[in-house]
Amino acid sequence: MKMRLLTNLLQDKLAVLSLAVIGLILAAGAMAPVFAPHDPNAVNMDLRYAGASWHYLLGNDHLGRCILSRLIYGIRPSVLGVLAALFVSVALGAFLGLVAGYFKGKTDAVIMRVCDIMLSFPGYVMTLAIVGILGVGLGNILLAFMLLKWAWFARIIRASVLQAAEADYIKFARITGVPSITILLRHVVPVVSADIAVVASSSFGSMILQLSGFSFLGLGVQAPNAEWGMMLNEARDVMFSRPELMLAPGLAIVLTVSAVNFMSDALQTALDPTLSKTNRKFREQASLPVKLRGKEVA
Amino acid sequence: MALLNISHVFKSYSAGGMFARRAQEVVRDVSFACEPGECLGIVGESGSGKSTLGRMIAGLEKPDRGIVHWEGRPVWDRRQRGCRISAVFQDYTSSINPFFTVEEAIMEPLRTSGMHKRKDRSSVDLLLEQVGLNASYRERYPHELSGGEAQRVCIARAIATEPHYIVMDEAVSSLDGSVQLLVLDLLKALRRKYAMSYMFITHDLQAAAYLCDRILFFKEGRVEEIIATEQLRNAQSEYARHLLRMVITS
Numbered sequence A: 001m002k003m004r005l006l007t008n009l010l011q012d013k014l015a016v017l018s019l020a021v022i023g024l025i026l027a028a029g030a031m032a033p034v035f036a037p038h039d040p041n042a043v044n045m046d047l048r049y050a051g052a053s054w055h056y057l058l059g060n061d062h063l064g065r066c067i068l069s070r071l072i073y074g075i076r077p078s079v080l081g082v083l084a085a086l087f088v089s090v091a092l093g094a095f096l097g098l099v100a101g102y103f104k105g106k107t108d109a110v111i112m113r114v115c116d117i118m119l120s121f122p123g124y125v126m127t128l129a130i131v132g133i134l135g136v137g138l139g140n141i142l143l144a145f146m147l148l149k150w151a152w153f154a155r156i157i158r159a160s161v162l163q164a165a166e167a168d169y170i171k172f173a174r175i176t177g178v179p180s181i182t183i184l185l186r187h188v189v190p191v192v193s194a195d196i197a198v199v200a201s202s203s204f205g206s207m208i209l210q211l212s213g214f215s216f217l218g219l220g221v222q223a224p225n226a227e228w229g230m231m232l233n234e235a236r237d238v239m240f241s242r243p244e245l246m247l248a249p250g251l252a253i254v255l256t257v258s259a260v261n262f263m264s265d266a267l268q269t270a271l272d273p274t275l276s277k278t279n280r281k282f283r284e285q286a287s288l289p290v291k292l293r294g295k296e297v298a
Numbered sequence B: 001m002a003l004l005n006i007s008h009v010f011k012s013y014s015a016g017g018m019f020a021r022r023a024q025e026v027v028r029d030v031s032f033a034c035e036p037g038e039c040l041g042i043v044g045e046s047g048s049g050k051s052t053l054g055r056m057i058a059g060l061e062k063p064d065r066g067i068v069h070w071e072g073r074p075v076w077d078r079r080q081r082g083c084r085i086s087a088v089f090q091d092y093t094s095s096i097n098p099f100f101t102v103e104e105a106i107m108e109p110l111r112t113s114g115m116h117k118r119k120d121r122s123s124v125d126l127l128l129e130q131v132g133l134n135a136s137y138r139e140r141y142p143h144e145l146s147g148g149e150a151q152r153v154c155i156a157r158a159i160a161t162e163p164h165y166i167v168m169d170e171a172v173s174s175l176d177g178s179v180q181l182l183v184l185d186l187l188k189a190l191r192r193k194y195a196m197s198y199m200f201i202t203h204d205l206q207a208a209a210y211l212c213d214r215i216l217f218f219k220e221g222r223v224e225e226i227i228a229t230e231q232l233r234n235a236q237s238e239y240a241r242h243l244l245r246m247v248i249t250s
């Protein structure tokens, strides 16, 4: 199973490319001091709005700070932070959705009513309320994301589990005495993982944009620290005189979000045996000796 | 002692949401017994509650009232039931996990029952051979199988743990005529070989008469009549006679 996934993924050029892009972004973010050529917060008024040069590859911003360095340091809150928040809320939502959808009955009713309550508040208002209580800062915004998004994930995943649990192969597994937890992991999770990937990757982009929105309001990442959304907002002041300043953070967001989306697409294609084309050929070669062996036995 | 003992079983589903008290009775006061090695056909029209009865016998659902006992103990007790009851379903498209190869699907019940230590890959070949498929099918995915092949794989999977009892809910109904006959013959042969009992749920009286020793006529959740297949032309109940007339005229 794992082998098949890997061979399928490696045959998909777009998947390899997006995997490389994501890997590079994550590595650059994790080891920002190594990758960044300059101190991201070092102000140099002589170089305000300087264009690209060999020393500053992407030029300098309104305070003469190195844009490339800020971009690289910005990976930490924008990508790593959002990814962590996304992971926690998807994991929580997936767990509750799986339990609710598979066991149904009272468990389901309780979990779903809690979800209803969470979802009845508009997301932005709740985030503002949480930040109001806990104070401003990146950590609290991400915490607010985790507290709010899981209900939505739980909802979607439950619906997809309900449908998947109808299948006869699950009935068969239950009849022959496979424990519930094994059925969930072996039969339900692979089928619903496609839906999980879709909702997770699509909300990744929106979470990056929301985070930058809150940073713009001064509620998220605090001023000298770099964050992609905030860089966009800083560039907005000079949108007409120096539009190129928006390019770097804007493209960084677009690139990351599309790499994640392509990646989740490719993962689904590679996981699903009915969708993979290369698979078939591969196995026919592999099964040739099996056929021969079958003849010898017979 | 009877292998399977069903006595005064009732089952209803609540119709119309969580707060409605209205309950729709699907199975009403059903009692019968199955002897070891016997094949019982359950014949009834669509919506009569056959599948519901089958699910209760397979231990998937508990009856509201009454007992479903397997070798003298409640059937929904998973440890008691072990892997001695198995099942084949109608819808072969959803009977095998689309992410599993044929081999993985057949190995699953073996692994659950702890039999995989004794039985290895060659036993998968043997099982496939039993249902008339060759070993090259082992690496295939369900979407690469025809309906008849998929249903054979389901039968191979059902007999893998050498169960004493197999519940078959419309197991041949979605196959076309000639394939139906092949699968019915296969079921007959396997039954002799492994000394298994079947519960064969169908709406097709002809198929039931071909395979089964006794036939239970099921209508609106009740047992209309239970009769040995040889005695079929002496059926007493109105419903059984009606079904028989339909078969003869067609």
Ligand SMILES: Nc1ncnc2c1ncn2[C@@H]1O[C@H](COP(=O)(O)OP(=O)(O)OP(=O)(O)O)[C@@H](O)[C@H]1O
Residues within 6 Å of the ligand: B013, B014, B026, B044, B045, B046, B047, B048, B049, B050, B051, B052, B053, B203
């Ligand atoms: N889980 C359920 N919840 C509510 N109602 C159900 C449920 N399962 C079955 N029913 C109802 O029980 C009745 C009998 O259903 P069942 O599936 O047992 O019929 P059947 O005899 O197997 O029909 P068919 O030949 O079409 O398969 C139907 O009216 C159906 O609507």
Ligand SMILES: [Mg+2]
Residues within 6 Å of the ligand: B050, B051, B052, B169, B170
């Ligand atoms: Mg049915």
